[in-house]
Amino acid sequence: MARCQKRAPFFYGWLLIVLCLGNIMVGNGVMNSFSVIFVALLSEFGLTRAELSGVFSVYIFVYFFASALVGPFLDRFGPRIVMPLGSLLIGLGLLCCSRISSPYQLYLFYGCITSLGACCVGWVPNTTIIANWFVRRRGMAVGIVMCGSGMSMFIFIPLTQLMIECIGWRGAFLTIALAVVIWLGPLNAIFQRTRPEDKGLAPNGVNYIPKKTTENPKRTAAEIKLEWTLSEAIRHRSFWMMCFAFFCNPFATFTILLHQVAFIIERGFEPMYVASALGFVGIFAMVGRFVGGTLSDSIGREMSYSLFMGAAALAVTFLFFLNQEYAWILTPYVVLVGLGMGVGGAMFPPIMADLFPGPNLSRIMGISSVFSGMGAGLGSWLAGYLYDITGNYAWGFFCVLIAILGAILFVWVAAPRRTKVLL
Numbered sequence: 001m002a003r004c005q006k007r008a009p010f011f012y013g014w015l016l017i018v019l020c021l022g023n024i025m026v027g028n029g030v031m032n033s034f035s036v037i038f039v040a041l042l043s044e045f046g047l048t049r050a051e052l053s054g055v056f057s058v059y060i061f062v063y064f065f066a067s068a069l070v071g072p073f074l075d076r077f078g079p080r081i082v083m084p085l086g087s088l089l090i091g092l093g094l095l096c097c098s099r100i101s102s103p104y105q106l107y108l109f110y111g112c113i114t115s116l117g118a119c120c121v122g123w124v125p126n127t128t129i130i131a132n133w134f135v136r137r138r139g140m141a142v143g144i145v146m147c148g149s150g151m152s153m154f155i156f157i158p159l160t161q162l163m164i165e166c167i168g169w170r171g172a173f174l175t176i177a178l179a180v181v182i183w184l185g186p187l188n189a190i191f192q193r194t195r196p197e198d199k200g201l202a203p204n205g206v207n208y209i210p211k212k213t214t215e216n217p218k219r220t221a222a223e224i225k226l227e228w229t230l231s232e233a234i235r236h237r238s239f240w241m242m243c244f245a246f247f248c249n250p251f252a253t254f255t256i257l258l259h260q261v262a263f264i265i266e267r268g269f270e271p272m273y274v275a276s277a278l279g280f281v282g283i284f285a286m287v288g289r290f291v292g293g294t295l296s297d298s299i300g301r302e303m304s305y306s307l308f309m310g311a312a313a314l315a316v317t318f319l320f321f322l323n324q325e326y327a328w329i330l331t332p333y334v335v336l337v338g339l340g341m342g343v344g345g346a347m348f349p350p351i352m353a354d355l356f357p358g359p360n361l362s363r364i365m366g367i368s369s370v371f372s373g374m375g376a377g378l379g380s381w382l383a384g385y386l387y388d389i390t391g392n393y394a395w396g397f398f399c400v401l402i403a404i405l406g407a408i409l410f411v412w413v414a415a416p417r418r419t420k421v422l423l
Contacts, residue, residue, distance in 0.1 A: 012193070013133035013204050017144055019191055020126040023083065024148030026183050027121045029156035030090060030114060031059070033176060035261045036160040036275055040169040042262070045103040049262070052103070053384030056258050057377040058111030059118075060250070064373025066119040071366030074125050075359075079192040086120025087184035089113055094177035098170040121184050123149075124369050127349035128362040132195045135203045139301070139350045143293020146346035150289060150338070153282030157261075161275035195359070227358035230367065238355050239364070241414035242348070243371045248407035249309075249344035250376035252400045255383045256316065256341065263393050268324045277334055284338025289346035292339075301351050301416045305343060306408050312340025313404045316397050344407065351416045379403065 034056060041052055073082050093114030097106060127142050134141040156176075163172040196203050233239045264274045288308050296304035315336035322329045349365065356364050383396030 011204055012199055012201065013130070013141070013196065015191065016133060016193065017130060017141060019187060020130055020145045021148040021151075023121050023126050023184060023188065024123065024145060025151045025155070026148075026180055027090075027118050027152075028123075028149045029152040030094070030118055030176060030180065031063075032153050032257065033156045033160040033172065034059070034110070035258050036157055036164065037169050037172060038258065039262055039265065039271060040164050041103060041106075044169075047103055048388050049259075049384035050381065050388045053258060053381050055103075055106045055111050056254075057381040058107050059115040060254055060376040060380060061373045062112050062115035063119045063122065064250075064369045064371075064376065066116050067122075067124040067366040067369035067373070069366070070119055070125055071128070071362035071364075073120075074128070074194060074362050078198075079125060079129065079194055080189050082125065083121045083188035083192055084185040086117040086122075087181050087188070089117025089120065090184075091117075091177045091181040093117060094173045094180070098173035098177070121188070123345055124365050125362070127345070128365050129192075129194055131349045131353040131361060133203055137204070137294075137297060138353060139293040139296040139304075139347065140290070141204075141293075142349050143290045143346045146289040146293070146342065147286040149342050149345060150282040150285030150287075153285060154279045155282070157282070158272075158275045158279040161272055165272070194362075227360070228356040228364065229358075229360055230363045233356045233360075233364045234367070236355075238414040238416075239368070241410045242352060242355070243368050245344070245407045245410035245414065246348065246368050246371040247375035248403040248410065249348070250372045251379035251403040252312065252316075252407065253341050253344070254376035255379035255396065255400050255403075256312075256337065258380045259383050259387075259393060259396065260319075260337075263319065264322065264330070267322055269327075269330075277330055280334050281338040281341065284335050285342050288339035288341070288343050292343040293346045293350065296347055296350065301347055301354070302412050305347050305411050308340045308343040309404050309408050310340070311336045312343075313401055315340060316400050316404070319397055320394065351411070351414070354416045355414070375403070 038052060038056070041047070042049070045052075070082065093109050093112075093116075096109035096113065100106060100109065123146075126145055130141050130145050131138060160172050160176075163175055167175070193199055261271075261274055261278060264278070265271055269277075288311075292304050292308045295307075315333050318329050318333045318336070322333065348368075352365055352368065353361055379399065382399060383393060386395045386399075387393055
């Protein structure tokens, strides 16, 4: 028999939304701040952009490849152990970054140690947890959590530039390390939970915990299966289409994230002005993630994703024309790239939860996220390499546009619109 959901004064999942939003905000701040530190390191060490972009590429590779391990670790040890451990690794990695004597040490301390810790408190565990807790309004719930990424841009990009001007990039690394350890460790150790069943609850919008059924042969496989295994998922076409989307989306967004500061400064704008302006990308990113996720609950995941990624493509097109004479272009760029940047982070977890529901979602998400690391790492490095051999970002941003179109196409072919989980 199905177990009834316990009644409580409030649904515990709403508390987890606040906690996971904070995790995303601080954890992504570690990554977003590097685009500002990137400029300071370029001037101090005299590296090529490809060499320094390689640090960020290693960070992204480790971040997403480690996601394949974080899923099983989360299932076995729980977020109350995994996430505080991740915060300590971030603190250790950034502390070492503040003490480097060679820029190539960043490949180990930032690219590997810090990234491994960020993965433990990052996108995959937090969005998977929220997708487990919410069925009704799942897109909205994950969209709220992913607003933390936009908040991190609004806070960390200008704040990091201010710290660099006041205490230097070494002091910035150290300050961020302290913020991560103090914020993420204790709160997750006390309050975090993987699934509603851990507290004897059912997901939001469900009055009972459903069981797998094989009734009505006219239903599709996605409708029948309520508990997908990893082996079942990897034999399904939609899984591989989403893996390709996981590759293309971060290829575009992480390339923009790393290189936009350097690009705009190169067009003649002051560093603090650029950092302050791009901080507002985070505000519009919060709008994009929340509205995109919420809208996807009503008009469908594919349509909502296409609208917002289309805005990102238009924003990148504007960059080709940005200069001092057309400085006004920076305003629509900030708005449009904010609306589109990271909407995949808000919508891919609900899509995967729609396609492959069940207790193995974290494992399935972890494997899919490996493709995110490949795309993000390749795109970040490739744009820097193309700059070094051509002297501009034109070809790099052209690759970004192709990746955006590819991501939209693969989401439509994955067809989450055909999936209806029976509750």
